Every structure is written in structure tokens, then in C-alpha cells.
Amino acid sequence: MPDLEIDRVSKHYGDVVALDEVSFDVRAGELFGFVGSNGAGKTTTMRIALGVLAADAGEVRFDGAPVTHETRTRIGYMPEERGLYPKMKVLPQLVYLAELHGLSTNEAHRSAENWIARLGLAGRRLDEVQKLSLGNQQRVQLAAALVHDPAVLVLDEPFSGLDPIAVDVMSEVLREKAAAGVPVVFSSHQLDLVERLCDRVGIIRSGRMVACGSVDELTADASSQLVVRVPEAHPGWAKQLAGVRVVGEEPGSTVLELDPAVDDQVVLEAALATGPVREFRRRRPTLAELFRNVVTGGER
Numbered sequence: 001m002p003d004l005e006i007d008r009v010s011k012h013y014g015d016v017v018a019l020d021e022v023s024f025d026v027r028a029g030e031l032f033g034f035v036g037s038n039g040a041g042k043t044t045t046m047r048i049a050l051g052v053l054a055a056d057a058g059e060v061r062f063d064g065a066p067v068t069h070e071t072r073t074r075i076g077y078m079p080e081e082r083g084l085y086p087k088m089k090v091l092p093q094l095v096y097l098a099e100l101h102g103l104s105t106n107e108a109h110r111s112a113e114n115w116i117a118r119l120g121l122a123g124r125r126l127d128e129v130q131k132l133s134l135g136n137q138q139r140v141q142l143a144a145a146l147v148h149d150p151a152v153l154v155l156d157e158p159f160s161g162l163d164p165i166a167v168d169v170m171s172e173v174l175r176e177k178a179a180a181g182v183p184v185v186f187s188s189h190q191l192d193l194v195e196r197l198c199d200r201v202g203i204i205r206s207g208r209m210v211a212c213g214s215v216d217e218l219t220a221d222a223s224s225q226l227v228v229r230v231p232e233a234h235p236g237w238a239k240q241l242a243g244v245r246v247v248g249e250e251p252g253s254t255v256l257e258l259d260p261a262v263d264d265q266v267v268l269e270a271a272l273a274t275g276p277v278r279e280f281r282r283r284r285p286t287l288a289e290l291f292r293n294v295v296t297g298g299e300r
């Protein structure tokens with residue numbers, strides 16, 4: 001099964017180092033989430049992966065071979081700046097794009113109608129794209145990325161601006177594509193969504209990949225947290241405990257981060273001394289918490 005491999009890709013814009021030897025691979029059948037702060041290098045990486053932008057160094061391979069013009073037509077791409085013809089109607093536009101990627105007119109029609117129905121655009125199929133709401137334009141953009149039945153999907157912020165129903169549809173389609181063996185990579189700032197959807201995640205900071213793996217792998221060695229609910233405790237009850245940091249506090253509930261040597265039973269005793277303990281459990285940091293640590297703190 002084919003993989004998409006980004007191998008030590010570097011890119012400068014004048015003095016700006018946009019990418020510094022970025023490497024990761026997106027395996028067949030995998031949903032890969034690409035996250036990073038504004039300007040970290042996601043769009044640049046995706047453009048290079050598609051071949052619309054040349055790297056200064058490094059290589060992108062698909063199915064083991066460098067991406068060529070032929071391979072490029074097998075990639076479904078959703079550009080950040082979006083790339084539809086605003087005055088063209090939805091159906092003819094999708095048919096045109098499918099034909100451009102080598103489908104016959106019949107196949108192109110069948111596929112365009114299929115994605116129009118699937119993405120909830122049936123009532124809009126003969127509207128000009130520019131007359132659609134932004135969310136619906138985005139659905140058309142996804143249809144455009146899918147209409148030629150691509151072997152790889154590279155999507156730049158496909159979820160931004162979508163309503164919750166459209167988010168569900170988009171998630172379902174991406175999962176389905178991955179389950180069919182297609183490597184799928186998408187960028188997003190919606191980390192809860194990335195955490196929920198993706199098999200693996202790459203975090204880029206200032207043009208360098210600083211963490212890559214499944215969310216479980218990435219959070220496994222992060223210091224574990226303890227959620228303690230003591231409704232009657234006074235605020236700050238845990239502040240004096242050695243090796244314990246308070247990372248979240250709401251009335252009656254506190255999230256603590258413990259140094260590895262700290263015995264959680266000591267924390268439990270301290271909590272019980274303030275009143276009845278209603279909840280006491282370990283939890284791993286979320287992807288959003290990990291992201292904040294990684295982009296603001298030391299590299300992993």
C-alpha cells in the first residue's frame with residue numbers, strides 16, 4: 001500500500017527559514033493531523049507535498065518514488081486559499097475538475113453527482129460557487145479534492161469555518177477514505193478534533209517537526225495529571241504540597257501535575273483532610289495541553 005513520505009524538506013523565503021529538514025510519513029490507511037502555530041510551516045509543507053512549490057532541499061515520495069506530474073494528478077488537494085472558479089456552477093465545475101484529472105465525461109458526472117449528494121449540496125448543484133455560503137463553498141472544495149478518486153489526500157485546514165454538521169460529514173468522509181487505504185493528511189488548529197480523529201499527529205514549530213506520533217505515544221511520557229474533586233475544600237489547598245503543581249482550578253475541583261517521585265496517596269490524604277473526596281483520578285494531558293507545552297517549551 002502506498003505511503004506519502006516527506007523526507008528532510010527545507011524551504012527558505014529570502015531570510016525566512018520556512019522549513020528546516022521536515023520529515024514525516026503518512027501511511028496508507030492513516031489519518032495524519034498536522035498542527036502548529038500560525039506561520040509554523042504547514043501550508044508550505046503541503047504545497048511542497050503536492051508539488052506546486054519546489055523545496056530547496058529534501059524529497060517528497062509517494063509509493064516510494066519522487067512525486068512527478070503523473071503522481072500529482074493522483075493527489076486530492078484542498079488548498080488553504082481555496083481554488084475554485086467563483087463564477088462557475090457547482091456541478092459543471094466538479095465535472096470539469098474530474099475530467100482534468102483524467103476521468104471520462106460519464107465517470108466525471110457520476111462522481112460529481114455522488115459527492116454533491118454525499119456532501120449535502122444537492123440543492124446547490126446549479127448555483128454559482130460565489131453565491132454559496134463559505135461553509136458550502138468549503139464542501140464544494142472538498143468535493144473538488146475527492147471527485148477524481150485520489151490515491152492521497154492533502155487538505156489544508158479543511159475544518160475551518162464549518163458548522164458542526166459539516167464537521168461530522170467531513171470527519172466521516174476522511175475516516176472512510178483512510179479506511180479504504182488512502183493516506184490522508186490535514187492541517188488544523190482544532191486540536192480536540194485532531195485528537196479525536198487522527199491516528200497520528202505531527203507538531204511543527206518554526207519550520208521544524210518537534211513531535212510526531214499517536215496522541216497516546218505523545219502524551220504517555222508527559223507528566224501525569226490528577227483530577228481531584230473536593231467540593232468543600234478551600235481554594236489553593238494543594239499549593240503547599242511538595243512536587244505538586246496546580247494546573248487547573250475550578251470551584252471544588254483541582255487538576256494537579258505531580259513529579260514522578262510524588263506518592264499520590266499523600267495527595268489523597270491532604271485532600272481528605274479538607275473534606276470528602278468525590279473524585280480522584282489520573283489523566284493524561286490532552287493534545288491541546290501537550291501542544292502548548294511543545295510550542296512554548298522545550299523540544300521533544
Ligand SMILES: Nc1ncnc2c1ncn2[C@@H]1O[C@H](COP(=O)(O)OP(=O)(O)OP(=O)(O)O)[C@@H](O)[C@H]1O
Nearest residue numbers: 013016017018036037038039040041042043044045
Ligand atoms: N510567499 C511567501 N513569501 C515569503 N514568506 C512566506 C511566503 N509563504 C510563507 N511564508 C513564510 O513562511 C513561514 C511558514 O508559513 P506557512 O504559511 O507555511 O505557515 P502555516 O503553518 O501554514 O501558518 P497558518 O497556520 O497561519 O496558515 C511563515 O514565516 C511565512 O511568513
